[in-house]
Amino acid sequence: MAFPFSLTFGWERSRLYICMMTGNVSERQESTRVFVAVVALAAVIADPVLPASEIEFARDVQPILQAHCLKCHDSQREENGLRVDKRQSLLAGGSSEQAAVVPGDVEKSYLIRLVSGSDPDLFMPPEGDRLDSREIDLLRQWVTQGANMPDQWRATAADTPPHWSLQPIGHPAPPATDSPWPTNSVDQFVLARLRDHDLEPSAAADRATLIRRLYLLMHGLPPPPQQIEAFVNNPDEGAWPRLVDQVLASSHYGERWAQHWLDIVGYAETDGFEGNEPRANFWHYRDYVIESFNNDKPYDQFVREQIAGDSLGADVATGFLVCGAYDNVKSPDIVLTLNQRQDELATMINTIGTSLLGLTLGCARCHNHRFDPITQEDYYSLLAVLAGVRHGERSVQMESRAEGTPLVAGMAYAGRFENPSATHLLYRGDPLQQREEVSPGSIEALEGFRLPADTAEQQRRLRLAEWLTAKQNPLTARVIVNRYWQHIFGTGLVDTPSDFGRAGTSPSHPLLLDWLATELMQSNWSLKQLARQILLSSTFRQASAPRAVALQIDGDSRLLWRFPPHRLEAEAIRDSILAISGALNLRSGGPGYLGFDLLVKVDREFVAKTSYGTEDWRRMVYMTKVRQEQESVFGVFDCPDGSQVVARRSRSTTPMQALNLANSIFVLEQARLMAERAEQDAGEAADEQIRYAYQLAFGRPPADDELEDSRLLVRNHGLAILCRALFNANEFLFVP
Numbered sequence: 001m002a003f004p005f006s007l008t009f010g011w012e013r014s015r016l017y018i019c020m021m022t023g024n025v026s027e028r029q030e031s032t033r034v035f036v037a038v039v040a041l042a043a044v045i046a047d048p049v050l051p052a053s054e055i056e057f058a059r060d061v062q063p064i065l066q067a068h069c070l071k072c073h074d075s076q077r078e079e080n081g082l083r084v085d086k087r088q089s090l091l092a093g094g095s096s097e098q099a100a101v102v103p104g105d106v107e108k109s110y111l112i113r114l115v116s117g118s119d120p121d122l123f124m125p126p127e128g129d130r131l132d133s134r135e136i137d138l139l140r141q142w143v144t145q146g147a148n149m150p151d152q153w154r155a156t157a158a159d160t161p162p163h164w165s166l167q168p169i170g171h172p173a174p175p176a177t178d179s180p181w182p183t184n185s186v187d188q189f190v191l192a193r194l195r196d197h198d199l200e201p202s203a204a205a206d207r208a209t210l211i212r213r214l215y216l217l218m219h220g221l222p223p224p225p226q227q228i229e230a231f232v233n234n235p236d237e238g239a240w241p242r243l244v245d246q247v248l249a250s251s252h253y254g255e256r257w258a259q260h261w262l263d264i265v266g267y268a269e270t271d272g273f274e275g276n277e278p279r280a281n282f283w284h285y286r287d288y289v290i291e292s293f294n295n296d297k298p299y300d301q302f303v304r305e306q307i308a309g310d311s312l313g314a315d316v317a318t319g320f321l322v323c324g325a326y327d328n329v330k331s332p333d334i335v336l337t338l339n340q341r342q343d344e345l346a347t348m349i350n351t352i353g354t355s356l357l358g359l360t361l362g363c364a365r366c367h368n369h370r371f372d373p374i375t376q377e378d379y380y381s382l383l384a385v386l387a388g389v390r391h392g393e394r395s396v397q398m399e400s401r402a403e404g405t406p407l408v409a410g411m412a413y414a415g416r417f418e419n420p421s422a423t424h425l426l427y428r429g430d431p432l433q434q435r436e437e438v439s440p441g442s443i444e445a446l447e448g449f450r451l452p453a454d455t456a457e458q459q460r461r462l463r464l465a466e467w468l469t470a471k472q473n474p475l476t477a478r479v480i481v482n483r484y485w486q487h488i489f490g491t492g493l494v495d496t497p498s499d500f501g502r503a504g505t506s507p508s509h510p511l512l513l514d515w516l517a518t519e520l521m522q523s524n525w526s527l528k529q530l531a532r533q534i535l536l537s538s539t540f541r542q543a544s545a546p547r548a549v550a551l552q553i554d555g556d557s558r559l560l561w562r563f564p565p566h567r568l569e570a571e572a573i574r575d576s577i578l579a580i581s582g583a584l585n586l587r588s589g590g591p592g593y594l595g596f597d598l599l600v601k602v603d604r605e606f607v608a609k610t611s612y613g614t615e616d617w618r619r620m621v622y623m624t625k626v627r628q629e630q631e632s633v634f635g636v637f638d639c640p641d642g643s644q645v646v647a648r649r650s651r652s653t654t655p656m657q658a659l660n661l662a663n664s665i666f667v668l669e670q671a672r673l674m675a676e677r678a679e680q681d682a683g684e685a686a687d688e689q690i691r692y693a694y695q696l697a698f699g700r701p702p703a704d705d706e707l708e709d710s711r712l713l714v715r716n717h718g719l720a721i722l723c724r725a726l727f728n729a730n731e732f733l734f735v736p
Contacts, residue, residue, distance in 0.1 A: 055142045057149045064135045068115070068125050078368040081376070086152050095367065095428065103147040106140050115139065163372070164510065165358065165500035166446065169474050171518040172511040186537040189512035190560050197553055202542040202562040207232045209736045210541060211243065212699045213563070216735050217488055218531070219252035220259070220572035220619075221579050225695045244535045248528050251588060254294030257527075259571055259621045260487050261289050263649070264355045264498065265323045266347075268642030269592070272325030272627040281393060282413035285319030286621070287589045288398075298525040299480055300469035303356060307465035310417065311458050315396035318415030321348050322391045325627060325643065338431035348386050349379065354645055356468055358479040358500035359443075366429035372501040373445035380425045381441035381450065385464045387420035388457035419457050442467050446475070475500060477517035477525075482507075484530055485516075486648065488540065490566030490735070491558065498647035508558045539563075544736055565734050567651050570637035571620035577667070577727055578617050580696040581674040585617045592624040595631045608632030612666060633664045661728045668720075671727065675719040686711065689719055697726040 055061065065084045072079040082094030090101040090111070098110040106112050114124040115131045123130070131139075142148075161167060174188035181201055182188045194201060205213070211231045215223040231243055247253065267286065271277045292302050302317075309317035324347035327340050346362055353361030363369045364379035396412045423440075427433035440460045442448035449467055451460060468476055479500065486492035493513045496504035507513045516530065523529045534540055544565040557564040568576070578584035593615045596606035606629045609616070623631065627642040636656045640646040661667055674693065682692035690710045694702040702710060714722050726732055 055138065055145050055148075057142070060138050061142045061149070064131065064139065068129070068131055068135075072125070078370075081367055087149050088151070090147075090149075097427075101143060101147045104144065106143050109143050109147075112136070112139060112143060162445075163502055164506060165478065165504075166373070166474055168472070169477060169517050169521075170511075170514045172515055174515070175511075181538055183538045183541075184533060184536060185515065186512065186533060187539050189509055189515065190537075190539045193509055193512075193559055194561055197559060199550055199553060199559060199561045201538065201560075202545065202547065204538070204541050205543040205563065205736070208699055209543070210240070213736055214243065214247055214535065216568060216572060216576075218247045218256060218535075219250060220256040220568075220575055221252060221584075222576050222696075222699060225692075225699070228695075228699050240541075241536060244532055248531060251294055253528075254290040254292075255588070255619055255621050256572075257293045257487075258286065258290040259569075260483070261293075262286065262621075262625075263640055263646045264483070265320055265351055266325075266642060266645040267323050268325075268625040268627040270625075270627045270642075271328055272643060273327045273329065275329060276627060277328060278624075279413045281411050282319060283591055283624075284316045284396075284398060284410075284412040285323075285414065286592075288314070288316045288319070290589070290621070293527070296526055296528040299520070299527055300476075300525045302525075303469050303476065304465040307352075307468065308458065308461040310415070311462055313397070315394075316398050316412050316414055319413060320351075321386070321389050321415040322413070324348065324351060326391045328391075335432065342426070342429070342431050344391070345383050345386055345389075348389060349382050351645060352382075352468075354498035354647065356479065357475045358482075358494075358498055358504070359475065360499055360501060360503070361443075369501075371503045374443055376425060377438060378441070378443045378445075378448065380423055380438040381448075382443075382464075384420070384423035384438055384440040384453075385442075385460040387423050388418050388460075390416040390418060392416045417457055422453065447472060471521050477520050478513060480527070481513060481516045481520055481530065483647075484527065485534065488531075488534055489560070490564050491556070492648075495558075495648075498645070565736060567637075567734050569649060570631070570634040570639035573637060573733060574620050574634045576732070577670050578619075581670040581723075582677040583614075583617045583670060583673050584619070585614050587618055588622070590622075592622045593618055594626075595623045596626060596629065610665060612669065633660045633666045636660055658728060662724055667724065667727060671720045671723040674723040678719060678723075686714055686719075690714060690722065693719070693723060693726060697723075697729070698731050 069084045073082050073084045080094040080096065081089075082096075082100060083089035084100075091099055091103075093099045093110060096110065100109065100111040102108040111124075113119050114122060116136050117123050117130075174185040175192035177188055177191055179191060182191060191201065204210075208228055211223050211228055215221060215227075231239060269279050269282045271279060305312050305314035305317035306320035307318075309315055324344070326344065330340070331337060342365075346365055349365075350360070350362035353359045359372060359374065360369075361374060361379060361382065363372075364374045364376050366376070368375045391413075393411050393413050394416050395409055396414060398408060398410055398412065423438050424434035425436055425438050427435055437453065439450050439453045440455055440463075441450035442464060449463060451463060455463075467473065471477075479497070482492040482494050482497055486495075486497055493507045493509050494500060494505060495508075516533070519533065520526070520530050539560050540563065542560075542563045544563045547562070550561045553559075554561060575584065595609065595616070597609055598606060606626055609632065620631075620634070625642050630636070630639060630641050635641070636654060638650045638652055640649065674696070675689075678689040678692045678696070682688040687707065690707060691701050694700065694706070694710075710722055713725070
């Protein structure tokens, strides 16, 4: 007869007790032997873990951590600052400030308490299957035996390639093709991607469209009518390359492309916050950017000067570091003051990350980056590099516009520098909770550097500038190449231009991106040469007309089976109106014009202007940029207000845009001036005036039906009304 185990255990214990009291020696020994066997059996049945033996990490522990912990605590997620695949992280613990593993001490090992449920408020893992008793016992034995493990144990990590943007830049060979369509290597890459999707490129655009497209993109202005006529009537195949070179050599190129740069660095000429105080002499930085683009300054030099220009003969360039908002209202409250300073430095780090590296470095201020291999220590190492940077005006050396005087001293708003105190990692970004001291450095995962803590302030920034522009850095060249592609085609090869991390998107043409990045570095970082390669391609010269079948396959035209038409930005729309009205003031450089009337009450109040003069008709890049305010007419065209960096402007369509282009004081005045220009230049015949207005606005004469409709409109309402209608036409507002 079989007895339940509990009865057997109770019987043997009673029998042993009786024998110990009354039995002989042999009976007592037999009873003891049986009882010990029963107790051992009880232990096995209660918990089927074999007696403690030597724990092998790879065999016994790694599978447990892999199955239950790695999803949230690997190099990518690192929840609460803890990685279970790195020994040092387990020993240090995460944000809980309790060591996850204390070798030899199970009770002090927070990991054991979490997985065993001894902490009722925090049971790990929070989701999915919990650890069973055998797994918990193995972890206990492992800790007891010293928690031996490799420094970084996840073997699969070495086999997994890093994110595409962190891999070295290659120089792939352009795909071979027997097609006569490609003009250069750019086209070979594009054609290969098109054929992967059973697509073919579009026919070339007509010459009138091409010259208009070129001028609008490179200058932000329409081509003069006489320039259009000369190009359209020139059959020479070399006319296009010569025209591209002529356009790139113009000073309007720098004015146009500087605006793109000023967007991504958050440039504005007031401080923001409540007072929104003006920044006298910050326009020197704007002029530096314009001249750098016009002079085709090598991009690596351009970057280095903005980080450490005070040691490279370009003091004004350090305005880059202090482009962001600045709270100049100080308080005796130490918490407020410390947080203000941390916010200033965070803005600098974020601007460097997004504009130059395409990485959201600011995400690592309070914890390790959730998606990218950027640790909190990386963040505070960068902060240590910039810890001596301050906002304010100072005397600088700058280029003089007068001949014979190459340098002149003056006051400019730029970076001011002082030797910083020690930098500490801050728990959850709280300046009142300092942790270990951090030395100056950069991002470890990108072959970063670390400098001694006593390195001089200027040398810290110089080393950062060198690291940013090293050819081994896989991001700097890729990011600027992508920005150029974006501003030419409307969308970048990577359509998240300031996020090349895992939260961003993958490139539509990865091989082309790397090829262009390598070509940029090999051509002495010449941005004009980069632009020239793109502009001379057959890809750029395609017509923009839609094709039904292609739209079904690639509705966004990302594969570039046509040139993607897209709307101009606010500045180009405004400048183009001034250009065709004949009112555009081409004076360059120097202090800007104010786009508002300023009312000083308790705080500054900026109100829309009600009258304009010739100073207000300069290019919009020379408008004094007021943070937190929008220019009254063209601000509605998604123009940033300087409160934050903007990598890619949205393209909304709202009633206010049409109303401002039809009825604002500015547009009414420009329509009148354009009508007067047409009447003066085209003679008295109404039809000739209409044709001239179309040529100014669209770069072409009107079609027969357009001419007939325009005659009726002009006869009933005047030529100025027609000019207002042309300002509102999609053909005027879009890159064709």
